[in-house]
Each structure stands twice: as structure tokens, then as C-alpha cells.
Amino acid sequence: MTAQPAKLLVLPGDGIGPEVMREVGRVITWLEKNRGLAFDITEDLVGGASLAEYGEPIRNEVIEKARAADAVLFGSVGDPRWGHVGFEKRPEVAILKLRQELELFANLRPAKVFDALVDASTLKPDVVRGLDIMIVRETVGGIYFGDPRGIETLPDGTRRGINTEVYTTPEIERVARVAFEMARKRSGHVCSVEKCNVMESGLLWKEVVTDLHAREFADVKLTHMLADNCAMQLVRNPRQFDVIVTGNLFGDILSDLASMLTGSLGMLPSATLGAVQSNGKSAALYEPIHGSAPDIAGHGIANPIAQILSFAMLLRYSLNLQEEAKMVEEAVSRVLESGLRTADIMSDGMARVGTSVMGEAIVRELDKLQK
Numbered sequence: 282m283t284a285q286p287a288k289l290l291v292l293p294g295d296g297i298g299p300e301v302m303r304e305v306g307r308v309i310t311w312l313e314k315n316r317g318l319a320f321d322i323t324e325d326l327v328g329g330a331s332l333a334e335y336g337e338p339i340r341n342e343v344i345e346k347a348r349a350a351d352a353v354l355f356g357s358v359g360d361p362r363w364g365h366v367g368f369e370k371r372p373e374v375a376i377l378k379l380r381q382e383l384e385l386f387a388n389l390r391p392a393k394v395f396d397a398l399v400d401a402s403t404l405k406p407d408v409v410r411g412l413d414i415m416i417v418r419e420t421v422g423g424i425y426f427g428d429p430r431g432i433e434t435l436p437d438g439t440r441r442g443i444n445t446e447v448y449t450t451p452e453i454e455r456v457a458r459v460a461f462e463m464a465r466k467r468s469g470h471v472c473s474v475e476k477c478n479v480m481e482s483g484l485l486w487k488e489v490v491t492d493l494h495a496r497e498f499a500d501v502k503l504t505h506m507l508a509d510n511c512a513m514q515l516v517r518n519p520r521q522f523d524v525i526v527t528g529n530l531f532g533d534i535l536s537d538l539a540s541m542l543t544g545s546l547g548m549l550p551s552a553t554l555g556a557v558q559s560n561g562k563s564a565a566l567y568e569p570i571h572g573s574a575p576d577i578a579g580h581g582i583a584n585p586i587a588q589i590l591s592f593a594m595l596l597r598y599s600l601n602l603q604e605e606a607k608m609v610e611e612a613v614s615r616v617l618e619s620g621l622r623t624a625d626i627m628s629d630g631m632a633r634v635g636t637s638v639m640g641e642a643i644v645r646e647l648d649k650l651q652k
């Protein structure tokens with residue numbers, strides 16, 4: 282690690298966000314005490330928490346702090362109490378704006394099944410044992426951001442909601458490049474997913490990925506699949522996949538689906554990597570794929586593992602702390618082997634624990650790994 286402490290911006294957000302982020306705090310304290318690492322941490326409000334304090338889901342000041350940081354650790358945003366504030370001001374704007382402003386275009390969502398959790402998966406143990414899929418989701422384009430958009434009222438009083446899927450050649454190419462490069466470090470297969478049978482943006486997607494493959498990545502195996510079939514194939518035979526590259530909306534849906542192969546939405550971390558910015562830094566944001574889970578917020582029962590594994594991805598990708606990243610992942614694995622389970626991954630014969638006991642147990646395993 283460099284002599285300078287790593288500058289982290291921590292944005293816990295809403296609902297279970299702050300609850301699971303607290304457990305990352307334990308891991309950070311442990312790393313500082315036991316591995317000689319130094320972190321320069323700034324924390325701020327986003328989402329409903331920011332709306333309550335400042336009247337907006339994210340302040341420009343926070344976006345600038347994110348730009349200046351070595352990495353951003355994000356919790357989750359979304360709060361039913363802010364349903365009335367209007368579309369532009371909903372809490373979710375915080376994460377959308379961060380992705381867009383920092384050009385965080387490649388969202389890596391690994392769905393990896395821990396051996397101890399094969400019974401927690403919705404699929405049969407033999408189908409998911411050892412499963413390790415990487416979904417590369419484009420996150421600054423597609424139907425999330427395309428124009429025109431909005432809700433309009435026609436002369437006869439009918440209302441019309443409009444969103445538009447738009448992808449340009451460079452947007453497709455840069456995310457496909459990330460996927461191909463990733464596949465080279467893994468088992469060498471990329472499956473590109475779109476709906477070219479009904480969408481022009483999907484047709485262009487397929488053409489651009491195919492051209493890039495022929496030009497630069499002929500050593501990688503490339504296959505194509507329609508998104509609806511992909512959803513079915515992920516449940517039927519997930520082992521056929523290694524890296525999946527897809528657009529914003531399909532990636533959102535397919536990664537939630539893939540999380541259940543691993544046992545729970547509470548298990549899936551993510552890293553979103555961006556383009557080099559004008560300040561010379563490449564932005565990176567780390568967050569679990571789950572949301573603020575209002576149904577369980579405040580009960581102390583949320584699974585903190587997705588947030589902790591997101592921090593492990595931060596150690597690996599942004600700080601190049603490979604050993605520490607592996608230690609955190611190994612500590613999670615050992616805690617699961619020991620039989621501790623939060624409610625979402627509970628199965629017969631295991632010990633049910635809450636968020637903080639799970640976090641403490643992971644830190645105790647780090648202690649053992651250090652000895």
C-alpha cells in the first residue's frame with residue numbers, strides 16, 4: 282500500500298444500509314490495527330437520509346467528494362417515506378447520479394456460491410456447488426437514461442409514460458471490453474445478452490460485441506443469448522455461464538435472479554468501475570446489489586455479507602490489497618462453515634444470528650487467519 286492513507290468516501294444511505302455498513306466498520310478497524318493499513322474515511326448522507334437533512338437525494342458536494350476519493354463504498358438508498366417528493370427527487374437518484382457523473386459504466390456483479398451455502402440456494406446443491414459467474418452490467422446507458430422520457434398527457438386526457446433504450450457504439454464497446462478482459466482471467470467465455478429480436482439497441486449491441494471480439498478478443502469464446510432465455514438458462518443450468526455482459530436493465534434483473542443461486546440477495550457484492558476522469562483518477566464504487574430492504578430495516582437481522590464482500594472487492598480492485606481481500610473473503614467463508622446464518626440464509630441445524638453477531642464473527646475469523 283502507498284504511504285498515503287487510502288481516501289474512502291462512505292455513503293451508508295437508507296434502511297439496512299447503515300446497519301450493514303457498521304459491520305464493514307469493524308473490518309476496517311481490524312485492518313488498521315492488525316495489518317498496518319491506514320484509511321482516510323469521510324462519511325456523508327445520500328438517499329432519503331440526505332433528503333431529510335438537505336432536501337435533495339445527493340448534494341453536488343458529495344459527488345465532488347466521490348470524484349476526489351480513491352474509492353466510494355455505498356450502502357443502499359430507497360425509503361418509502363419519500364414516495365411523495367416527485368420523480369427527480371426520489372432517494373434512488375443518488376446512486377443513478379453518482380454512476381452517471383463519475384461515468385461508472387461497468388458494474389461487476391459476481392455470483393459465487395460458498396460451499397457452506399449450497400443448501401441455501403434455490404437450486405439443487407449439485408447444480409450450484411462451486412458456481413462462479415460474473416455479470417458485467419452496463420450502468421450509465423440504456424433505458425435508465427435514454428431520451429425521450431417522462432409522463433405526458435395527451436389531448437384526450439390519456440397519460441403516457443415514456444422511456445427510451447439508447448446505446449451508442451462506444452458505450453457498448455467499452456463495457457464489452459471489460460467483459461472480454463475479465464474472461465481472459467477466468468475460464469475464457471463471454472455470453473452477450475440482449476433482445477436483438479425486438480430491439481434495435483439490442484441488434485447494435487450484438488453487432489458491436491461481435492466486431493470487437495473478432496478484432497481484439499478472438500482467443501475468448503463468445504456466445505449470444507436473448508435475455509428472456511438467459512433468465513431461464515440461469516435457473517436451468519447456470520454452469521454454462523462464466524462472464525455475462527449485458528445492458529443496464531437486463532443486468533439489474535439477471536443479477537437479482539443470480540443472487541438466489543448463491544442463497545440470498547444479501548450475499549451479492551458489486552464493483553462499478555469507471556472511465557478515467559479529468560482529475561486523472563479512475564472512479565470506482567462498491568455496493569451490494571440489494572436495496573435498503575425497508576421490510577427488515579431496524580430489526581438488526583440484515584445479512585451484512587454482501588456489504589463486507591463489496592469492501593473486499595474495493596481492497597482488490599481499487600487498493601490492490603490482494604492478500605487482505607482474500608483474507609476477508611476467507612473469513613466470510615469460515616464463518617459460514619461454522620454454521621452461523623442470518624435469517625435470509627438460514628437452514629436446518631444452523632445457528633441464527635443477527636447483523637452485528639455476523640460482523641463480529643467475521644472479525645474473529647480474521648483474527649485467527651492473522652495468527
Ligand SMILES: NC(=O)c1ccc[n+]([C@@H]2O[C@H](COP(=O)([O-])OP(=O)(O)OC[C@H]3O[C@@H](n4cnc5c(N)ncnc54)[C@H](O)[C@@H]3O)[C@@H](O)[C@H]2O)c1
Pocket residue numbers: 297301356357358359360361373376546547548568569570571572573574575576577582583584585587625
Ligand atoms: N443500490 C441501491 O441502493 C438499491 C438497490 C436495489 C433496490 N434499492 C431500493 O431499495 C428499496 C427496496 O427495494 P426492494 O424491496 O425491491 O429490494 P431490496 O433489495 O431492498 O429487498 C428485496 C428483498 O430482499 C431482502 N434483502 C435485501 N437485502 C438483504 C440483506 N442484506 N439481508 C437480508 N435480506 C435482504 C429484503 O428484506 C426484501 O425482502 C427501493 O426503494 C429500491 O429502489 C436500492
Ligand SMILES: CC(C)[C@H](C(=O)O)[C@@H](O)C(=O)O
Pocket residue numbers: 358373376377533570572
Ligand atoms: C436503486 C436502483 C436505481 C438500482 C438500479 O436499478 O440500478 C438497483 O436496483 C441496483 O441494482 O443497483
Ligand SMILES: [Mg+2]
Pocket residue numbers: 533534537570
Ligand atoms: Mg437492482
